[in-house]
Amino acid sequence: MLATMRYSKFFIPTLRDDPADAEVISHKLLLRAGYIRRVTSGVYDYLPLAVRVLRKIEAVVRDEMNRAGAQELQMPMVQPGELWEKSERMEKYGPELLRFKDRHGHESCLGPTHEEVICDLVSRELRSYKQLPMNLYQIQNKFRDEIRPRFGLMRGREFIMKDAYSFHADEDCLAAEYKNMFDAYCRIFTRFGLKFRPVEADTGSIGGSDSHEFHVLADSGEDLIAHCGACEYAANVEKAVSNRQTVAVEQAELKMVDTPVVTSAEDVAGFLSVDIALLVKTMVYRIIGGEHDGVIVAACVRGDDQVQEIKLAHAVGADSVELATDAEITEIGGVTGFVGPQNLLSRVLLDHSLQGATGLVAGANRKDAHITGLDTARDITSGEFFDLRQTRAGDTCAKCGGNIELSRGIEVGQVFALGTRYTEPMEVLFQNQQGQRSVATMGCYGIGVSRLMAAIVEQCNDAAGISWPLTLAPFSVGLISMGKSGAVLEASEAIYHQLKGAGIDVLWDDRKERPGVKFKDFELIGLPLQVVVGDRGLNDGQVEMGWRKNERRSVPVADIVSVVLSELQSSELQSVETGN
RNA sequence: CGGGGCGUAGCGCAGCCUGGUAGCGCAUCUGGUUUGGGACCAGAGGGUCGGGUGUUCGAAUCACCCCGCCCCGACCA
DSSP, rough: GGGGGGGGGGHHHHHHOOOOOOOSSHHHHHHHHHHHEEEEEEEEEEOOEEEEEEEHHHHHHHHHHHHTTEEEEESEEEEHHHHHHHOOTTTTTTSSSSSOOOOTOOEEEOOOOOHHHHHHHHHHHBBBBBHHHHHHHEEEEEEEEEOOOTTTTGGGGGEEEEEEEEEESHHHHHHHHHHHHHHHHHHHHHTTOOOEEEEEEEOOGOOOOOOOEEEEOOOTTTTTEESSSSSOOOOEEETEEOOOOOOOOOOOOOEEEOOSSSSHHHHHHHHTOOOOGGBEEEEEEEEEEETTTTEEEEEEEEETTOOOOHHHHHHTTTEEEEEEOHHHHHHHHOOOOOOOOOOOEEEEEGGOOOOTSEEEEEEEETEEEEEEEEHHHHOOTOOOOOOOOOOOOOEETTTOOOEEEEEEEEEEEEEEETTTTTTTTOOOOEEEEEEEEEEEEEEEEEEEEHHHHHHHHSSSSEETTEEOOTTSSSSSSEEEESSOOOHHHHHHHHHHHHHHTOOOOOOEEOOSSSSSHHHHHHHHHOSEEEEEHHHHHTTTTTTEEETSSOEEEEEEGGGGGHHHHHHHHHHHHHHHHTTT
């Protein structure tokens, strides 16, 4: 029974070399240290060490969710297609939704998220406003058939998620719960000792009105977040708004100039020796989804800006946008490489930064030609202005005028105020205080538990391996028997049982390995505290204790349990105080 | 979906160009010597060379097809 906490019997398949197919640190270390193994693209086995960490992460999440008043339930992973038809997401969710038919030919899918199922459940049981609000959550495997799974646990197809769903009688109540969940998330990530940041976010395919993402700051993050150096403003670049300084140029005559072969904004600016910010970059897109599905539109930003496609999609009421083909560009009167906003046969959307701008350079919609002296107010009569550009470092904050900086982040949580996006089609109705039928409002709140494990490794590692925060380490203490004399093994076993008896998670390395091997392995798998039992000290009744990669000190055998306990406790206290 | 790379023992790799007995390091097993920071000696086991078809007397090696994996991109007109 206890044999399982002996290293010699515990399943920890460590690797000396980094597996060749791992790129990011968390992926390499989780593989090397024996936490995960790949089953197929984006799908992993969680080995015993990983399960211990996941259980600890989940325990903190549960603790805070329960404390915030949510109740745990468990929904199925296999969901009936008809629920997705009802919410109108069967088509909308796209190929990420893995669909299949059961033996009776019923359309089914693997749950990528559970709005449909929870709404179906609640709609059957909800009758009165007196039952509201309620917040239900689960911790469960999700499946999303990602275009390109990568970076190990960071973007898997199957992953572990905590997802919570709240239902309310009115908007104010939803707003209060949104805040409640927001605060709970801050407490959760603080307890993990993470450098994180909540940011305003786009609502994406989930939909709804208001949303924040929680990002763990890490260079390997897939998301770009913009934040103000002076105030609290922070947002995903998919949504971030900011101001930019524009160059003032006098009004000029419209002129066509030859620009043979030069097409990119950089090249044109160089060729004509003008500031790249005076270029108008005109991108042609095809609308995907929504009322205007398939329609071609042009989007203009300044030459040194980029079109933020999610903003563009919102501006035209689309699900997404895709770059148009050359043929489609020709269709609207454009010439690939020389597209400009004038005389196009499509809608022309311009970024706010172009409003009232003069002296601009744009494509002439003729091969090898651009126009100069463009004045958006004067020359583009049918232009519509939107926020279309992607925020850049050095922009000024729209709220306070401070300096905007960009950072990379790993999205580990997101909260949404959904309103009635799902409750309306799914008919989540109740009788209100006035006796009338009313549609419930809804919020949903997710945490990527398995991604969180990887994100923590991204922040907590060094050349030797993983250095777990004490609260999440698979074992708090690594007990190393040094040398194989009977006395060492006996003393180790006794200490092992005493530590266990004191409620401490301890892994006893009873292997017949040389000391270096044991130290390296413990540093790789990331156990925070080491206790070393060796002949050298044992003769004087001493063992050693020290934090990972730090100096060890001698402790009398008789005191080791109490010293370890106080050491662990003071470390926990410290981490609460410093939030680290 | 497009581009690039890769697939040979559990892990990391060589061999392929120029066809001819499948190799190295680590790991594993046995024995011995070691034992305070990834030991040493001796021996051993482990391979459908991703799969299929073809060319050839003969294919890990050449050709074609398929599969899988990784990276980049999905973008600046």
